[in-house]
Amino acid sequence: MSISDLKHALRKYEFPACAKEALIRIEQLLVGRAAPSTKQMDIAMDIIAEFVFCETDRRGGRRSVGISPLQELQLIDVICEYISACASETTKNTIFLSLFGGMESQRRLKVLSILASMAVSASSTPVLLAVGVWLQQMGCSSSQSLQLAENIIRDHFFLNTSNQMMLKSLANTAPQFVSNFITAVTELYMHDVQGTRKMPPRNLLEVITCWVYSNPTLCMSAQLNPAALPSGSIPMAAVTPLAGLVHWCALAPIYSGESTAPKLRFKERSNVEMADIQVPMKRIKLENDHIPKQGVPQKTVTEAELYTQLHLGVLHSLRAGRRTHGPPTAVNAQNLVGLTPHVQAYAHSLLKRGIKLQNDEKLQDCFDRIGQAVQVALANGCVYGNISNLLAALDTLPENRLLRIIIKTHQQTI
Incomplete structure (x- = not known):
């Protein structure tokens, strides 16, 4: 099927159905025995931009207005459903990194931040493990990773102390995510920035202390469990x-x-x-x-x-x-x-x-x-x-x- 025929077929669906169908087509393009060609990658990126995040119109031009808050939630639900249904870790990480990897778009980072925060709330292991791989591939100290970590901290570690038991259980259900998350978090605090020094919030300190104290191998989790990455990709070293x-x-x-x-x-x-x-x-x-x-x-x-x-x-x-x-x-x-x-x-x-x-x-x-x-x-x-x-x-x-x-x-x- 040509790119024009593929896009024509996807335009028959309304949002968010078009995003759900697009993920299936992207998997067909990118997942296989051999690494996808440059042309297949370009087609997949075009489909993601137009039918998943609605960043471009049918002529390829940039849209000035992104998806609405309601559409963001609908898209997050579609992505969660797809990631949770993936039987293959390689397939899951391939699609997830295609959606959010190497991005400079604040719109996509916003969607990812909401997705990660909701995954923490729901203890969604498949999504959290995918986020952990994303943190590692982006670099835990990158600006995108630090922004994601700040959003999770804001949603779960400042005022809400009633969910501590759920947060502490993440070290058992998604250790690779927790290890990479802690690596990013340590970059945010106890550093002098423009004459001010940020200290970690009490709730965050309590949970990290419990994570590390209770499981001596947790900090090595990302190294002990290498990420299943798409064929031809370059794995980034896990930093404890x-x-x-x-x-x-x-x-x-x-x-x-x-x-x-x-x-x-x-x-x-x-x-x-x-x-x-x-x-x-x-x-x-x-x-x-x-x-x-x-x-x-x-x-x-x-x-x-x-x-x-x-x-x-x-x-x-x-x-x-x-x-x-x-x-x-x-x-x-x-x-x-x-x-x-x-x-x-x-x-x-x-x-x-x-x-x-x-x-x-x-x-x-x-x-x-x-x-x-x-x-x-x-x-x-x-x-x-x-x-x-x-x-x-x-x-x-x-x-x-x-x-x-x-x-x-x-x-x-x-």
């Missing part, structure tokens, strides 16, 4: 959220306004090659409260205590990220280097006020958490990239006994 979470936990003592929470104590072995947590995870006490065995933070705990629990979860995740075969993939050394300017700036502000660095408990907590995370990551072979540069950057930080031991030990092994 571990480096971003190390940033959060290390900077929390100096960035948050609360008093510091109890420290995690490490005992030093004679060879200083490994660092073990003194107390088993389930016996850690936060002031006078026990952390529940399931890792669910109690509503009465402070944010400082949540960051302590999150830090513990990150350490266990770093241990779970050990690679038995192949090079390390969990944490980029350069991302850890990015911590040092923030810590140095805080230390400099203390010196300007005449405060001795060794007397500032928040700064020392920050140093300890950096040291603990770096030691566990290096001891378990989780770090890739220029480790020498990482150790040199840590060596520029003010004096801290744990950091000095770790730096000296690993400089001798490189």
Whole structure:
């Protein structure tokens, strides 16, 4: 069937029926044994623009007015129904990436944001897994991915706390989505933007803490379960959220306004090659409260205590990220280097006020958490990239006994 005949057949349908029929035709064009030709890709993109998102008219010209809010909901329902009915992960991801991949259109991003938010509400695993693949292929730190993450946070993590149990269950039903979502979220907070510093909302912090603390392999999910991509496509490397979470936990003592929470104590072995947590995870006490065995933070705990629990979860995740075969993939050394300017700036502000660095408990907590995370990551072979540069950057930080031991030990092994 020629492109003109195909379009003529689709124009017999009203919206949203034309969108539903278009998805079937797009699958016929793009899914097969061999990678689709450039001509097939162009035809599919034309069909998507005219019959799915109604961005062009029958002559190919751009429409100034997009679909209405009602039509957006109808289209989302059509896409949800199609994605949920897909028996093949490859087919599902092929169509989903064709609809939303490589896009610069704010209209499509709006539709995707609503679709993703509704999928979170409904715990729609097929759609969430497709969104997870989209985040990875777009890059979790891309502007589109960050905008999508912000929309999901706005819809589910600011004021609404009644749906926490549903949100926490996503780590079991759609772990790849959750892992890539956390990676994007860590890019949104604890960064200085035009003199202001955004801290994660309390509800978001609680849910992420529960996700990470309860499942040590969650942060590696996108790497452990490679996406089923269309033939001929280039898979983007999955980036774990571990480096971003190390940033959060290390900077929390100096960035948050609360008093510091109890420290995690490490005992030093004679060879200083490994660092073990003194107390088993389930016996850690936060002031006078026990952390529940399931890792669910109690509503009465402070944010400082949540960051302590999150830090513990990150350490266990770093241990779970050990690679038995192949090079390390969990944490980029350069991302850890990015911590040092923030810590140095805080230390400099203390010196300007005449405060001795060794007397500032928040700064020392920050140093300890950096040291603990770096030691566990290096001891378990989780770090890739220029480790020498990482150790040199840590060596520029003010004096801290744990950091000095770790730096000296690993400089001798490189």
